[in-house]
Each structure stands twice: as structure tokens, then as C-alpha cells.
Amino acid sequence: MKKKIDVRALPELGTSVGMQGSMKQKEVGGPICLGIIVGIVIAF
Amino acid sequence: MIASEQLASWLGDRDRQVRSHAGVQAFVETWSGSPLMGELHRDLEAMADPTPQQLLAAARTFLDRAGDLDALMQALIARVRADPFFIPPMHPLTSEIHNGLLLFHHKHLSIGMGVTGVDMLAAKKSKRRGPASIGFTGVWNLFRYVKSGEATVSFWETDPIGPDFSAASAGALRFTGRRRIADGEEIVIDGGYQSFIVDHATSDMLYIQAMVRAGAAPLTAEYDSDTRAFIGATSTDEASSRVQMMATLLREMGREDAVPVLRESLKSPHFYTRWHIMRELLALDADAVLPDLKLMAAQDPHAEVRAAAAQTLSLFFDQQEPAQEAVACPA
Numbered sequence: 149m150k151k152k153i154d155v156r157a158l159p160e161l162g163t164s165v166g167m168q169g170s171m172k173q174k175e176v177g178g179p180i181c182l183g184i185i186v187g188i189v190i191a192f
Numbered sequence: 193m194i195a196s197e198q199l200a201s202w203l204g205d206r207d208r209q210v211r212s213h214a215g216v217q218a219f220v221e222t223w224s225g226s227p228l229m230g231e232l233h234r235d236l237e238a239m240a241d242p243t244p245q246q247l248l249a250a251a252r253t254f255l256d257r258a259g260d261l262d263a264l265m266q267a268l269i270a271r272v273r274a275d276p277f278f279i280p281p282m283h284p285l286t287s288e289i290h291n292g293l294l295l296f297h298h299k300h301l302s303i304g305m306g307v308t309g310v311d312m313l314a315a316k317k318s319k320r321r322g323p324a325s326i327g328f329t330g331v332w333n334l335f336r337y338v339k340s341g342e343a344t345v346s347f348w349e350t351d352p353i354g355p356d357f358s359a360a361s362a363g364a365l366r367f368t369g370r371r372r373i374a375d376g377e378e379i380v381i382d383g384g385y386q387s388f389i390v391d392h393a394t395s396d397m398l399y400i401q402a403m404v405r406a407g408a409a410p411l412t413a414e415y416d417s418d419t420r421a422f423i424g425a426t427s428t429d430e431a432s433s434r435v436q437m438m439a440t441l442l443r444e445m446g447r448e449d450a451v452p453v454l455r456e457s458l459k460s461p462h463f464y465t466r467w468h469i470m471r472e473l474l475a476l477d478a479d480a481v482l483p484d485l486k487l488m489a490a491q492d493p494h495a496e497v498r499a500a501a502a503q504t505l506s507l508f509f510d511q512q513e514p515a516q517e518a519v520a521c522p523a
Contacts, residue, residue, distance in 0.1 A: 150448065151478040153508055158471045159500040163359040165411050165464035166426035168433035 202277050212277045219271050220281045228260040229296060236298045244332045244407040247301050248380065251402035254296070254303065255336050261295075261400075265305075289313050289390075292401075300405055308397040310341060313390060324417045326365060328353060329383035330409035330428040334402040336378045341397035345379075345388050346370040350422075352385045353409035355461060358496055362422035365415040384409035410462050432465040439472040451477050458484055463494035467501075474504065482509065 202208050223229060232254045239246060255261075271278045282293040285304050292306020326348055337343075347370070351363040370391065373379070381388060384407075390397070411425045427433050435457050442450040454476075457469045470488060473481040489501035505511040 150476075150480075152476065153474045153478050153504075155443065155471050155475040157507075158474060159503045159507075161464065161467055161496045161500055163357065163425065163464070163496055165462075166424070167436065168427040168430045 198276065208277075212275055212279075215271055215275055215278050216281050219268065219278075222267060223264060223281070226260070226264055228254065228257055228264065232296060232301075233298060236300050239300065242300055242406050244382075244404050247404040247406055248332060248334055248402070251301060251303060251334050251404070252378075255334075255400055255402070288316050295400075302403045302405075303400065304403075305398075305400045308341065308343075308390060308393065308399070310393045310396050313393055325414045325423060326387055326389060326417050328385065328387050328409075328413045328415075329381075330412045331383045332404040332407060333381045333383060334378060334404075335381070335399050336401075337373055337375065337397060337399045339396065339398040340373045340375050340377060341393035341395045342372060343393035343397055344370060344372050344391045346391050348387045348389070348415075349385050350387075350413065350415065353411060353413055354384075355410055355463065356494060357409075357411060357413070357425070357463075358494075359422055359425070362413065364422075365417075365420035383412070411464070427462065427464065429462060429465075432460055432462050435460070436465055436468045439469050443472040443475050446476070448477050451480050455481065455484060458488070463492070463497050466492065466494075467497050470501065474508075478508065485509075486511075 202212075232250060235250050235253070236242070236247075239250075242250075268280060272280070280293060282295060283297075285292040285294055285306055289312045290306045290308050292304050294302060294304050296303040328350060330353060347368045349366045349368050351361075379388065408428045410429065411427055413422060414424045415421065416423050439450075439454055439457065442454065451473060454469055454473055458466055458473075460466050460469065466488070470481065470485065474485070485501050485504060489498055489505055492498045492501065
């Protein structure tokens with residue numbers, strides 16, 4: 149039987165970093181969202 | 193849906209739909225085959241490991257060919273005027289205050305053109321209740337304002353966001369200046385420590401934005417505009433975020449056979465990815481990754497990762513002190 153630790157019981161870092169693209173950019177200049185760029189031409 | 197007479201007619205006419213589609217396809221060829229796009233693509237492909245400055249220079253060369261870009265935009269406008277059902281074949285870029293299109297995309301550089309709507313800006317400012325946030329994108333951006341909208345922008349800085357970033361040592365937001373920008377002005381921002389905000393504009397702002405991926409900070413950071421304190425961070429690395437999600441999925445699926453592959457991701461340059469992967473590995477097969485955990489507690493470059501690993505050893509392995517092993521840290 150392998151030892152498994154409940155992930156919820158494990159320590160978390162003091163600095164929480166969300167997944168890429170999970171923060172909605174607000175008033176900062178620049179609407180290019182890293183997470184949504186899929187290329188210049190939309191495939192048909 | 194209540195379709196207009198024009199739309200109903202188009203929906204009922206297969207030939208017109210085919211012509212609209214063919215028009216889009218023809219424009220794709222015009223756009224992609226243009227010397228402007230082709231030469232930028234070739235320039236970027238020739239760069240093996242470009243610096244942000246090289247990519248900004250390539251973007252400037254592109255932007256300086258305003259006549260070529262204008263001709264392409266005129267061709268696009270002509271297509272739209274000729275056929276109301278022509279859909280520009282570019283990815284839309286929208287936010288609460290911006291509307292734009294992605295003009296060019298490459299793994300090193302993306303270029304978009306957009307409008308910051310003065311009405312949208314005013315609506316956002318007037319709706320505001322409480323503090324706003326000021327974000328640092330972590331990447332280099334070049335903005336060229338074709339029409340400045342007589343905008344006043346404020347500039348902000350923070351401490352450089354590096355691989356050792358932590359919330360505790362993030363420092364505070366610093367205001368560095370405010371000024372009105374002019375038509376044709378260029379603003380270059382290193383999102384690893386610089387940002388700016390549009391405070392006010394009298395008309396729409398038309399801009400071209402070049403976003404550089406090389407030299408990106410490991411994360412974006414967001415600060416409270418009132419207290420100027422750090423309030424949150426997200427990764428700038430799409431690949432590592434996908435790896436994290438995949439690791440969680442594999443753990444949820446109980447895929448112990450994925451442990452060897454996941455251990456490779458402990459070499460991630462990003463401290464948050466290394467600890468995320470370690471947590472998932474401990475939930476899959478704790479004994480298998482005990483050597484990695486000891487190594488992490490002893491040698492990880494990030495203090496919070498070392499502390500979390502040491503705490504885990506203490507809590508779950510009855511080991512108070514991390515082992516000092518004479519092997520290189522995977523990070």
C-alpha cells in the first residue's frame with residue numbers, strides 16, 4: 149500500500165500564484181491576454 | 193432569435209454564404225501573403241533565442257511600415273463594406289475598455305491593434321466603487337498611439353518581479369509620473385516592474401500594441417491602487433499552468449504510473465510550479481518522492497518552497513531537519 153498524503157493537508161506557499169490567465173486585467177493599458185491568443189487566422 | 197430582413201435573406205441563400213466565406217478566405221491569403229507579415233515572420237524565425245530588445249526592434253520595424261499596414265487595413269475595410277457578413281479573420285481582443293484585433297502572432301511576439309473607447313473608459317471610471325487594482329503583466333509591451341485621444345496616463349513601478357518573488361517581500365506600488373500623451377507617441381513598458389493606467393481621455397485612443405514574450409517575469413502581480421499593497425499574482429507561463437492542471441488531473445485519477453513523468457516537472461524554473469507538482473506527487477506516492485522532498489527542503493532556491501518542504505517532512509515523515517544530499521538541486 150503506497151503512502152498517500154491528502155493534498156488538502158499539505159502546506160501551501162505564503163505566496164499564492166494563480167494559473168496563467170486567471171487574473172482579469174483591469175485598468176492597465178493593454179488588452180492582449182496571454183491565455184486567449186490562438187493565432188491570427190481563425191480556422192474555418 | 194429575430195433576424196433582420198438582411199440576415200434572414202443571407203441565411204436563406206446558400207450561394208451568398210459561400211461567397212462570404214470565399215471572401216474571408218481570399219482576405220486570409222492577402223493578409224498572410226503580404227510582404228509586411230511575411231518579412232516579420234521570417235525575421236522572427238531567424239532569431240534562435242531573441243532578447244526583448246531584439247523583439248522590440250522587430251516590432252518597431254513592422255510599425256514603421258505604416259503605409260503597408262494602412263493598405264492592409266483599407267483592404268479589410270473594403271471587404272467589410274462590400275459584404276456585411278464578412279468576418280475579419282483575426283482573433284478579437286476585447287476588455288471592458290478595449291476593442292481590438294490580433295494582427296500578428298508568433299511564439300516570440302504578438303501584435304494587436306485596438307481602440308480604447310472614451311465612453312467605455314468613462315463608464316468604467318464612473319462605475320468604480322472602492323479601490324481598483326494596478327497590474328504588472330510581467331512581459332514587455334510596446335504601445336504606439338496612432339491617436340492618443342489626448343489621454344493622460346499615470347506610470348507606476350514596483351520592485352522587479354524575479355524568480356525569488358514572494359508576497360511578503362513584494363514591496364509597495366510606486367507612482368512615478370503622470371503626463372498627457374501625443375499622437376504617434378510610443379510607450380515601452382517592462383511589465384516585470386512597470387505599468388501604466390489611462391487616467392483620462394477626451395476621445396477614443398487608437399493604438400498598436402506589440403507584446404514580447406522573451407524575458408518575461410515568472411508572474412504577473414496586482415497591487416491595490418489605494419493601499420498600494422500587493423494583492424495577488426498569476427503565472428505568466430501558460431505551459432507551466434497546463435502542467436499544473438495536468439498534474440492535478442492525474443492525481444485525481446490516481447495515476448501512480450505518472451509519478452516518474454511528474455517528477456521531471458520538479459525542475460520547473462517557477463517556484464509555484466515546483467511546489468504544486470510536489471504536492472500532487474505526495475498525494476500520489478509520498479515515499480517515491482521523499483528524496484525529492486528532502487532535496488527541496490535543503491536546496492530549493494525559493495525560501496517559501498524550502499519552508500513548505502521542511503514543514504511537510506516534519507508533519508508527515510517525522511523528520512525535523514532536511515537531509516543535505518550531495519546532488520544538484522533539480523531547479
